[in-house]
Amino acid sequence: MRVSPEPISNILQLARHVHMVESTWRELCKKIMDEKDPRRLMTLVEALNKELDQREQELRSRRQHPVAQS
Numbered sequence: 001m002r003v004s005p006e007p008i009s010n011i012l013q014l015a016r017h018v019h020m021v022e023s024t025w026r027e028l029c030k031k032i033m034d035e036k037d038p039r040r041l042m043t044l045v046e047a048l049n050k051e052l053d054q055r056e057q058e059l060r061s062r063r064q065h066p067v068a069q070s
Helices: 005-034 038-064
Strands: none
Touching: 005 038
């Protein structure tokens, strides 16, 4: 049985994206913990909320439209 490289490529691309998103929100959390300026803190918290909202939408979309496996 020959496996098409396309699904593997999609999985690798998804893994890279998930890692990037996870590292983004983790970095924001670290910055939030260290931030002393209230205005900058609020900006970082808003950015974290945006990242988490996007991640939640992506997960919901995947649940509603799962990728077909062969």
